[in-house]
Amino acid sequence: MTVMRTPEQELARFRGRLAVAGVVALLCFGLLAARFFYLQVMRYDYYSTRAEDNRISLVPIVPNRGLITDRHGTVLARNYSAYTLEITPSRVADLDATIEELSTLVDIQPKDRRRLKKLMDESKSFESLPIRNRLSDEEVARFIAQRYRFPGVELKARLFRDYPMGSFASHVIGYIGRINDRDLERIEESDDSANYRGTDHIGKSGLEKSYERDLHGITGFEEVEVDSGGRAVRLLRRTPAIPGNNVVLTLDLKLQEIVEKAFGNRRGALVAIEPSTGGVLALVSTPSFDPNLFVDGIAPQDWDQLNTDQDKPLLNRAIYSAYPPGSTFKPFMALGALTTGKRTPGQTLADPGYFNYGGHRFMDDKVGGHGGVDMYKSIVVSCNTYYYVLANDMGIESIANFMRPLGFGQRSGIDLPGEAEGVLPSPEWKKRRFKRPEQQKWFGGETISVGIGQGYNAYTPLQMAQALGAVVNNGVLYRPHIARHVVDAKTGEKRTIEPEPLRTIPFKQSHIDLIKRAMVGVNKAGTGSRAFAGAPYEVGGKTGTAQVYSLKGGKYVEGRVAERLRDHSWFIAFAPADKPVIALAVLVENGGFGAQSAAPIARQALDYYLLGKVPAGIAAEDPAAEESAE
Structure with missing residues (x-):
């Protein structure tokens, strides 16, 4: 049945609907206004920044x-x-096709x-x-x-x-x-x-x-x-x-070039420093590599060649590779003996050509020995027996304690990445190095080998040069550094890398003078005399020959040993003897006797640095001169 409403009822109903619609409309507009206020006022900074970011790149x-x-x-x-x-x-739909098309325009x-x-x-x-x-x-x-x-x-x-x-x-x-x-x-x-x-x-x-x-x-x-x-x-x-x-x-590129060419195809390293500042004059590691190969992203075949080359051209031998120092260790041992009071300069040892210890005979390099040997002669003729006995008398703890302040067995802090610590042997080191208890025990016979720079001894050429620099600089040891100035490209203002003395070792001047005089004798009448014959300057030095593997009592004959098993060749030097301005260490891998391979390289380096003498053939093809001329 249809319900009839009066006009008044319809009007009232319409007004109710209208009121509800109005309230809803007002509520919607209120929400919009609130949202507008939130976006335009409360979040103004955020959206303004977003708008600017979209507008500005x-x-x-x-x-x-x-x-x-x-x-x-x-x-x-x-x-x-x-x-x-x-x-x-x-942004490229078909990469391979695009590259093929590009290759018709550009050589890819x-x-x-x-x-x-x-x-x-x-x-x-x-x-x-x-x-x-x-x-x-x-x-x-x-x-x-x-x-x-x-x-x-x-x-x-x-x-x-x-x-x-x-x-x-x-x-x-x-x-x-x-x-x-x-x-x-x-x-x-x-x-x-x-x-x-x-x-x-x-x-x-x-x-x-x-x-x-x-x-x-x-x-x-x-x-x-x-x-x-x-x-x-x-x-x-x-x-x-x-x-x-x-x-x-601080690097002298001409000195660097002379040394690198002096090495030729041989593997090895040289570090030359200024003893009074620690500035590195040359830091050579051979073989080397061309850094331009890496700029665009090195080609896989070039990378494989560098990584598989048995000569390891990417290896920085000067600061990373550690070698037994051989007889170049003897001047430091002698200075240690003087400092600790285990020897006096005139104390003489009768050398029969060997030293017996614990049922083992440690042989000298000269059959029959060197006769009566004092400290000066022990360095000049490089008498092993003298240092066998000395090492036994000093003991491994005393040796390690003396060598540590000279920088042996620790990073020097040079401003290059990738420096190795080397090995300064001691009972504590051996306990850290080996896991099994039977391997951790220190034996007296190991001390004897340490005395002549063999055994566990292993140092980088940089450490040898730094230690020598400290001795000839009267005990002041500097941190090696290669950067000399940092120059502001805009203002030209220089920030100098100041020399940094790490420590002063309290050596007696008379002890240092004796060691220096004996090292001068090495190049006048000893193992380095041939390499420095006719030198117009006085130079101190010490040759060294470091074994690569144990002879086990056998006799070393270079020609019968595989090339990579031959002895390493060492030479350390400083000059001029009265006031050294350069100290260096040279290492030629598998180069044999120190006087044979390493000393001639040192002679070329010192001839240039002290006299300006350039070996024949280098002046004619001098990349440094060409670059400077440009």
């Missing part, structure tokens, strides 16, 4: 990397600008494809990656003409690192390489992420790594207004990049 400006030069201004690491062809894989080798694949594997975001570096002007023109055909491919001007000296001093300079995940972690840990925006490369080894903060510079930025499509409309503001600082070294 920050484009990083990568700074010029600082130069590295030797002490005379010869450039060892520099930059140059060139065009690279880059691909953003995420298989190694370029392999490098791109490697970079893609290492990249998380698949940003712009180089497919070809250093395009020629003709290749640039060809690509620009066909650019519209290659979305996701662009031409960029990039700065490239160049090492004009090639392999010379490469272990010192190091190299840069593309930033990988481990580098990113280190950058983030150092809270330096913003400064590396836009930077693709970072120092990987050598000074390029240890002085990365100075060399990198400060990244600049351009604030660019962009439209909704991301296209640049106008430049709003520009903060220029600040170039990296230049690093000037």
Whole structure:
């Protein structure tokens, strides 16, 4: 049955609905107003910043990397600008097809494809990656003409690192390489992420790594207004990049070159320092490598060759490889005997040519012995028997305690990465080194071998040079350093790397004078006399021959031993004898007697440094002179 409503009822019902609708409308408008207030007032700063971020794009400006030069201004690491062809894989539909098309315009080798694949594997975001570096002007023109055909491919001007000296001093300079995940972690840990925006490369080894903060510079930025499509409309503001600082070294590149060429194809190392400052004049490790191979991302075949080469060219023998010092250890043993009171200068030992200890006969190098031997003669003729007896009298603890302040068996703190500690043997060291209790016991016979620089003794050429420098510098031991100045590229202001004395060892001057005089005698009438015959300056030195493997009582005959099992050749030297300005240590791997291989290299180094004498053949092909002339 239909219910009839009066007009008044209908009107009242309509008014009720209207009121409800009005309340709902007011509530909706209230919510909109509240939301508007929240967005426009409460969240104004946030959304204003977001809007600005969408409108403004920050484009990083990568700074010029600082130069590295030797002490005379010869450039060892520099930059140059060139065009690279880059691909953003995420914006390319068919990567392989695109590369094939590009190869008709630009020469793309298989190694370029392999490098791109490697970079893609290492990249998380698949940003712009180089497919070809250093395009020629003709290749640039060809690509620009066909650019519209290659979305996701662009031409960029990039700065490239160049090492004009090639392999010379490469272990010192190091190299840069593309930033990988481990580098990113280190950058983030150092809270330096913003400064590396836009930077693709970072120092990987050598000074390029240890002085990365100075060399990198400060990244600049351009604030660019962009439209909704991301296209640049106008430049709003520009903060220029600040170039990296230049690093000037204590290194003398000519000395470095002479030494490297003196080694020839032999393996080994030389470290030469200024005793009075710790400045490194030459740091050679041979064989070497060309750091330019790493700049664009080293090719797999080059990497395999460097890693599988049995001569290990990537190994920095000067600071990482530790060798038994052989007879070069004897002057330090003699100084230890004087300092501890175990010997006096005139105390004489009768040398029968051997020393018996614990049922074992330790042989001298001279059959029948050297007769009566005092300390001076023991160094000049390198008498093993003298030091067998001395080591037994001093004891291993006394030897270790004396040698430790000279820097043996510890890192020197040189401003290069990858330094080894070496081994200064002692009962405590042996307990740490070996796990089984029967291996941890120290035997008296081991002390005898330590006395002549054999046994567990193992030191780097840097440690030998540093210790010798401390002795001839009257007991003041300096931290070795290769950087001399850090120069602000903008202002030219120099920050000097000040010499850092680590400690002063209280040697008696009379003891030092005796050791120095005996080492001068080595080169006048002893084992180094042939190498330094006719030298117009007075030089102190000591030869050393270090066994690579145990003879087990047999006789060593060099020609019957495999080349890599032959003795190592050592020579340490300082000059001039009255006021030393250079101290050096030379090691030739498997070079035989120290006088035979290492001493002649030291002679060439000292002839140049003291006299300016350049060996024949080097002046005619002098890369350092060519670079300076440029």
